[in-house]
Amino acid sequence: MKDTEGYVTADGRQIGGVLMELNNITLKFGGVTAISDISFDIHEGEIRAIIGPNGAGKSSMLNIISGFYTPTIGELWYKGEKRPQMRPYEIARMGVARTFQNIALFEGMTVLDNVMTGRLTHMHAGVAAQALWYGKARAEEIANREIVEKVIDFLEIQSIRKTPVGRLPYGLKKRVELARALAAEPSILLLDEPMAGMNVEEKEDMSRFILDVNDEFGTTICLIEHDMGVVMDLSDRVVVMDYGKKIGDGPPDEVRNNQDVIDAYLGVPS
Amino acid sequence: MLDAAKTDETLLEVNNIEVIYNHVILVLKGVSLNVKKGGITALLGGNGAGKTTTLKAISNLLHSERGEVTKGSIIYKGERVQDLDPATLVKRGVIQVMEGRHCFEHLTVEENLLTGAYTRKASKGEIDADLQMVYDYFPRLKERRKSQAGYTSGGEQQMVAIGRALMSRPDTVLLDEPSMGLAPQLVEQIFEIVKSVNEKEGVSFLLAEQNTNVALKYAHFGYILENGRVVMDGPASELRENPDVKEFYLGVSDEGRKSFRDVRSYRRRKRWLA
């Protein structure tokens, strides 16, 4: 593991050392190579973006980080240790939370319950206590509920607390998904296209939330997004992928002017 | 850039419809719109405004979601079409591309495209030609034609969904959020395709979009939906210049585009209809 210092961003925020490092990752599905030999790192406290054309392998990269896919080749270092082969839930318990490109909320539950599931990793009462709704179970339920209510307040979804998520419009669902991930109080938050399907105003709201999370809780964020405005404005560093390869990596301004990136992705410089 | 609808002939007329889901949830509270023949009409509005619901009401797909049109009428080419089944509507030339890329997961990309031609009584040659046309529009699909659609990326699935609709040689396409999840390049590209299909083949489009910027760039006419009601309509060019639209949908204010970093302060949303 490289021993790196943090750095200071353009707008003067101090970013910590390396939190996660991916080395020479390759991912194959039968004949398809979704990712080939990509390395990059994520620093503590930064907002890291991954961009690239459709099918470039961005989501697959996120899936590797959260343990849903196992890389064919390559290794992953997290908090200074090499991460062994693990089940996704174990990884989640190590402080990795995420949202999904195709919303993956629990449709049969209310918003509140969905967000509460984010707290699962922090709740430990036994079955018997829960069955009797007694002692630890009860205390825990209330304590966690308070945390969840804070998240709900923070994301301004109080009014839909008791609504079954199946009935929510797309944008709100995305917000609930974010709430669920936040509730877990993760060290690193992975966001897969959090603003797809939103209009400008909603994107602004979402941006605010992301920045606030990063600011207030110091959560490291890794996000995939197609809206260049958002990416350029929010992220500290950007990885650009194309056809499974890394074609650029650096601060937004640098990436924006990289000819490869322009050709493969942006079309016209924005 | 085209700014006025091409003809004045009304193709599709939605009159004051109300939609209720599950017998209790009233979603559309009297929506009326006109889609002009040969034009591109945009349906704009925030999350949950009712865009998808409006499109599904037109294409008659509400039924399978336990929704129903309880009031108002929908007239296509001068005929009431509310009670037709979706298949008949497709035969008459109205096809919807659903939000969130509903592909047939287990069929290959190519088979997916072919299902689009289901209602057509065309020869194999014609269909192959159309397939080629779709591949020309979306070269990426050609590469993945033999993969099961379930294993393609989000953007690829969106292309499949649009390509599949084109395969039916429609008169009218109801496009639900075509740009969602697509790379910027591709967004432009898809709208270019819409435009060229519209111009070359005379296909009319009704598209629901969040990406107001692009939508208003390509559309001729726009409706803005809020909370199940139409709150504003007009030619796209006018809407683009409307200060409210500018601020809330285009993200530009008098000072030009704001950075997303600068929107941190709490701001009360202005509503046309409270």
Added chain:
Amino acid sequence: ESLYTPNLSYRTGPFAATGIPLMNGQKDYMSMLNARDGGVGGVEIAFEECETGYSTEKGVECYEKTKGKAIVTQPWSTGITLQVLPKTNIDMIPILAPGYGFSPMMDGKTFQWAFNAPSGYWDGADMIVQFIESEGSLEGKKVAFLHLDHPFGKEPLPVLEAAAAEKGFELLPIPVGLKEMQNQSAQWLQIRRERPDYVVMWGWGAMNAGAITEAVKTKFDMSKMLGIWWSGHDADLAIVGDKGKGYKSISWSFPDVDAGVMADIKKHVVDAGMTESNETEMSGVFYGRGVVMSMILAEGIKVAQDHFGEANINAEQLRWGLENLNVTEERLAELGMSGMVPPFATSCANHTGHSGGWMLEWDGAKFVKVSDHLTPNTASYSDIAMKSAADYATANAPWPVNEECGG
């Protein structure tokens, strides 16, 4: 007023095929009595059916539903009999299970409320063993016992096992699950492999037809196949016709279309359009047996009425009646049923009567008698019966035993 004698019948499901002719016989006899004599002793018989589909669960439901007014319960399944048996003790309703049910019921001291006259399963098993023994010693022979995997099918096992031990033959039980009744190829492959000298069948419902067709297919010698009385239904054999020639079934009843009772049924029931049966069915063994079964009930009622001097008897009085049946040749002649059932009598200690029966054989078109009146050797299993009865009483303690009955 009427006497409510519900019948837990089944005209649906996989057992309907064998149930229907019997239940038609029962019902028509009662209808005939009602039409001809205004019932029994001047009181009409309310012979109502409650459908069970031979399902034990439904049966218990029917019992619960009817027990309020009923003076008797006719469970029509050994499984149901077993389940209602402990309840009848408390509800004080006699069970009438002619030719079926729990064989130790023959001990009237223990099972005060249960009757399986005129013959029980152990009687049947014993007579079958006697019959095949009459064809030559059983020493060293192999007898396959093809049975429904259900309480009914397991009933004769203790007696057959005892006989096997005593007579030195090998008993090979082959169960047929309820789900396999119609597809017994595995069972018949086993029979083919084991090459038994005899196949004794304890089948019911669709199992009978299944076994018989399968036997024909595997070319088993039909004359070596013998069934209990519930496995001798004309329609089951009619499917294979000539190929079934030689198949035998023990029976405590025999049909007689020319009997007086049949003429009365024709006159009062059939001609009045009140039957659900038809001519072919009415000439069969099962319909005739159904008639006899209702006769037993009617006789029980009559005996009770005569004894207690009142027409409107209750369940307890009927119990006395069923315990004091004496169906003699003369009485049968009076009833127009000579030869349709052997004479028999019950007592406080003997609830079965042990009438014995005849061996019937399929001649390609109908069943014919091929033996004289056979009688079971009850002594050979009375010990087993007494012991089972005692065990039953212990397991179900507190269980009243009527020590007052003499032998």
Added chain:
Amino acid sequence: MLYRTAGQFKTSYNSDQALFPIKQDAFLLGVILLFALVIFPLTASEFTFQTILIPIMIYSLAALGLNILTGFAGQLSLGTAAFMGVGAYACYKMVTLMPWMNPIVAILFSGVFSAGVGVAFGIPSLRIKGFYLAIATLAAQFFLVWLFEKWAWLYNYNASGAIQVPNLKMFGVYIAGPQASSVVQYFVVLFIVSLLTMVCINLTRGNLGRTWKATRDMDIAAELIGINLMKSKLTAFAVSSYIVGVAGALFVFMWRGAAEPNLFDIPLSFRVLFIAIIGGLGSVMGNFLGAILIVGLPVVLNLLPAALGIPISSATVEHLNIMCIGSLIIFFLIVEPHGLAQLWKLIREKLIIWPFPH
């Protein structure tokens, strides 16, 4: 305006998490309890106890157990009856091997055995999903029933192959067996069913419940947010089979009085499944509504022709019965696929906004 919820504010999370956040619901419960504890026992006839009250409660419990697995944790099971059988046989073995054992304890304990068996058959659920999983439960269904038939030790080598509930006393009163009176059995069933219902309500609204529901709604996402699917599924199998097992023990000991292996065959599984689905998957109360419908309906249908004086044979009634149940299942599914519980909720929602249409 009967069902006004406006004006009932919650001031703490604790009170928001109370069982009956809305007063009217608490009132309704009070009425139900009044009936259950006082009015029914005083007025019901033997027939009502035996064909309506007791079976409805037992079936509700079984359906509740199934609902935990299928409705809450999303694992389709077609083997409920077999697990009921395990409970019943376990209970039978316990009371016959240890006659001194308190019958209620025996009944509650018998669920432990079915939970064990349930977990064993639940293990494949880690790999197998959806209808394919049904095969695991069907394997349990058919294998266990076969075992009940073949393993003579289970039924104490009875000639009949059936188990027969002995007369069992508690505090000097017969509570099981032919000597027990219906009222006593009714109260025993009421007690156990209420107890376990309470447990289920607690489990399903708490952490475990959310874990199950997450597993049901989207197992991949669930695992990615930190849910150990194995634990989640297996606890669901365990809790579900426990409850189902207790229901099985009640079924035989407090109601039927005897049972043969066949009783636990697939039709019973289906009946319980009907109840759970018609009542509403993922609902606790639904099971009771479903049971009232599925158990009560045949009783009514059976009585109807006689009451109206229409002469039809009992077989035809039975056939009509089956047809009616079939049609009603379809009818209810069409009216409200999410079951009676959902229907009730909708009615409530309508009542809340009544008299304004929306």
Added chain:
Amino acid sequence: MLNDIFIAPFADMIAAPDFLLQVLWEGLVSGILYALIALGFVLIFRSSRIFNFAQGIMVVFAALTLVGLHAMGIPAWISVALTLGVMFILAVSIERIVLRPLVGQPDIILFMASIGITLFLIGGGEIIFGGENKVMITEELGIPTGDTVLEPWGGLLILQHLDITVVLVASALVAALLAFLNYTQMGRAIRALGDDHQAALSVGISLQTVWVLVWFIAGIIALVTGIAWGARAGVSFALEVIAYKALPVLMLGGLESITGAIIGGLLIGILEKLFEIYWGQPLLGGNTETWFAFVLALFVLLFRPQGLFGEKIIERV
């Protein structure tokens, strides 16, 4: 003990090869019959994700209708045609009354609805046709009924002509179905429908048409199965239990696969018979056929969760 499990059975097989052949043949024939029922399931599952429990009762219903019509004095082949008519009406009514209102509902709801249909048909069937056992009109339909007795290795092998016919007819049916699904536009529509009802609707696939067609084909298969089983075992409602056997066949083969249904059917038919004869009866008290198929399927699924030929379950996030 080990000897009983691992050696004795095989010794038995070798000792009586003619008997082994007979066992295999019986297994093959019942396997084909299971497969036929499974085919009906697969077709419906593919086109609508309905796990159609009613397939079994449709078999009974078709057979009863045929026999019932013939009993009314209608010539055999006209009865067959009329029965097909009845099956068509059934398909149309099921589509109208049950499926149409339930479009897009979760799988389990549709499954439940099919059980509703089953109950309805059982009740209705018994009212119309009565509960007695009936005899299939085998001869009237010109199906051969004799047998051929072979003597391999000096032993005995009995082949029923009926069984041979069943095997041939079933094979033809399967070939026809495979061609239909893979090479026709309608076949593709059926597969699309199975993936996503809404999307299928949106491209103009008419659910009504496809479903009526598919249920009608399932009805035809049911009739063929009904004739075959009926000829072997008589026609009665007890036949309905064989429907359960189709379930493990389906799971083993894969819910969407025609090939799977056939292979699964044969595998289960043969293996369960072998197991019952050589292991079940001597060691376990027999009757293992009630569960063997399920346990076997379960075992296979542990290694291939989508069955041998089923479509891989696509898991993406």
